[in-house]
Amino acid sequence: MNFNLSQENKEVKRLAADFANKEIAPNIEKYESNGAFPKDLLRSMGKQGFFGACFPEKYGGSELGFLNLALIAEEIARVYPAISYGFNMQAMTCPFTILNWGTEEQIEKYVPDLIMANTIGMFALTEPGGGSDAAGAMKTTARRDGDEYVINGQKVFITFANEADVGVLFAKTEPDAGHKGISAFIIETDRPGFEARPIAMSGLGNAVRSCEVFFDDYRIPKENLLGEEGKGFxxxxxxxxxxxxxxxxxxxxxxxxxxxxxxxxxxxxxxxxxxxxxxxxxxxxxxxxxxxxxxxxxxxxxxxxxxxxxxxxxxxxxxxxxxxxxxxxxxxxxxxxxxxxxxxxxxxxxxxxxxxxxxxxxxxxxxxxxxxxxxxxxxDWKDANRHNIPRRFELSSDIR
Ligand SMILES: Cc1cc2nc3c(=O)[nH]c(=O)nc-3n(C[C@H](O)[C@H](O)[C@H](O)COP(=O)(O)OP(=O)(O)OC[C@H]3O[C@@H](n4cnc5c(N)ncnc54)[C@H](O)[C@@H]3O)c2cc1C
Missing domain, CATH: 1.20.140.10 (Butyryl-CoA Dehydrogenase, subunit A, domain 3)
Incomplete structure (x- = not known):
């Protein structure tokens, strides 16, 4: 076992620390005082290769790997926790999910812009019925209509949603099939039927917001299905x-x-x-x-x-x-x-x-x-479902 960080790890950590101290710290007041979403900061972080750490170069990634990503995320959150949401929306839960499950066409279309923060991402799972029972509480539906899906429902606490261009959304294509009826989609927010309303949470500051999101006969092409129908969970x-x-x-x-x-x-x-x-x-x-x-x-x-x-x-x-x-x-x-x-x-x-x-x-x-x-x-209660939580540890994390 070797607990020492490599020379590369140390350099990445130092670069991220310098960025946090010089580019972020002096500007926090500016964003927080007028509630301005720090898009320019996210873009600079994208250009530094921070969000692309775990992505192949061919999609614009910096191929630094997970340990370097962890080091960078720590250094940024140390100074400004709000902007560190970017490591989920611009690096992991949105673009990495597309990388892991998307078609080549979907990856090329969405991933490079997300990790450069040219577009803003979101991850829309939680619903008002309870985030801890995401599958059971899910009422949002996606009904197939010809070459499109029609989405209706509501999400809550969706971070970046009021600024997002693109998102990964979970909805039920088979409402009565439990977690097996959930499918994943890539959504674009400039289509009719999408609305995001920031939730008042002054304790977390003004610049980065989490939102209620409403889908009202919101339509996306069938090509925006991520993975297969029923594999959303x-x-x-x-x-x-x-x-x-x-x-x-x-x-x-x-x-x-x-x-x-x-x-x-x-x-x-x-x-x-x-x-x-x-x-x-x-x-x-x-x-x-x-x-x-x-x-x-x-x-x-x-x-x-x-x-x-x-x-x-x-x-x-x-x-x-x-x-x-x-x-x-x-x-x-x-x-x-x-x-x-x-x-x-x-x-x-x-x-x-x-x-x-x-x-x-x-x-x-x-x-x-x-x-x-x-x-x-x-x-080791492999068959236990005592809390109606589908087993999670059985799912491999190693898709790519
Ligand atoms: C600021 C903020 C940003 C967020 N951003 C996002 C986002 O971008 N995308 C997204 O999809 N979601 C987001 N979330 C939602 C977040 O993931 C949920 O808040 C979380 O999953 C908990 O769900 P809940 O708040 O509905 O609590 P509940 O599920 O209502 O739980 C309430 C309490 O009951 C406990 N509880 C519930 N079920 C059980 C059980 N079976 N056993 C024991 N205890 C239990 C919980 O631990 C908790 O203490 C965000 C939340 C916040 C506050």
Whole structure:
């Protein structure tokens, strides 16, 4: 075993850190104060090859691989969690799903623009009936009508949807067939019958929004079916599996952002005649923050390493997503404690970090759902369906 990052990994990490510090950090206020979607920033990240890390060069990818993607996502989330959504929408859950399941024609049409962020992507799965039971709650239908599908229904919490050009959508082509009736589609938002309404969530900032999305007799050509009819659930689980690389990377970045901010604050804040970092109870918090973040980071690197070596990493990705979410919410709460009342002040990033940690604790498989899956996997209850959650660990993550 070798825990050292390669020279290339170190250079990629440094490049991403420089980009985050010089190109992103000074501009956050600009985006957040006027609620401007940071499209130019996403484009610059696309040009740097950040989103294309896991894509072949022939589609415009940088072929840096999963570990480098994890390193980049961590560095960006450390500075600005909101923009780190891009690692899901512009790298994994949208274009990588098209790469894994699309035809050559679909890949060529959509992937190069998505990973360069020339077009904005989204992943439309969750419905109002409950994100944890995505298949059971799915009411959105796709009815075949000649050479088209007609889509009707509603999604919720769809990030980037108000700015998106393209998306991967899940809908039922056979409404009574449970998760076997789900199909996946590539949608374009400039067609009639699509509407996205941002949900008010001021705790996450103003620039990047998650939306309710409505489909009202929205039509797409039959060529926009992704994979085969009825395979949507498998495609979805596979997409989330890859998302469980970038989500924990982003969480580790948020945890590191909390540590960095806390260390600075411990050094500058003087209370009772001494720097607060000199108080042992504050030092205990710092020690736990540092060690737990490093443990989560190693778990992310392991799942990325397995993916880079074309080994199934579904289990490891779920473990790392669960652990990173648990420790990052804890680390963010510790940062909150260290900052005292100033944690709530907008001039410090602590409150945003805590909100994003909580959000990612729930998003892409809540902690409870991860626990259920991890425990059932450990118990080896292959036939269990006790919580009406279709088995997920049986699905291979190694499509490409
Ligand atoms: C800011 C934000 C952005 C998002 N972006 C996207 C996006 O881009 N695309 C997308 O498709 N979705 C997105 N989501 C949705 C996200 O994936 C869901 O919020 C998540 O899956 C949980 O679903 P829910 O919120 O409906 O909670 P629910 O499913 O209603 O769950 C509520 C609580 O009950 C628990 N629970 C539910 N079922 C069980 C069970 N069987 N066993 C134990 N506990 C259970 C859950 O763990 C949770 O604690 C986003 C969410 C947020 C908040």
């Amino acid at each position: 498998k495609i979805c689980m596979n997409a989330l599996d890859y998302g469980r690389l970038t989500v924990p990377s982003r969480l580790v970045g948020i945890a590191q952002g909390c540590i960095d901010a806390s260390l600075n604050y411990c050094d500058e804040r003087v209370v009772g005649g001494q720097k607060i970092g000199e108080y042992q109870m504050i030092q205990h918090l710092i020690a736990d923050m540092v060690v737990e973040t490093e443990a989560a980071r190693l778990m992310v690197h392991k799942s990325a390493f397995l993916k880079d070596n074309r080994e199934a990493a579904t289990r490891e990705s779920a473990h790392s997503k669960y652990f990173a979410a648990e420790i990052t919410t804890k680390v963010a709460k510790s940062a909150f404690e260290i900052f005292g009342g100033y944690a709530l002040a907008d001039e410090y990033p602590v409150m945003k970090f805590l909100n994003y940690a909580n959000m990612l604790h729930t998003g892409e498989g809540s902690a409870n759902i991860q626990r259920v899956l991890i425990a059932e996997d450990a118990l």
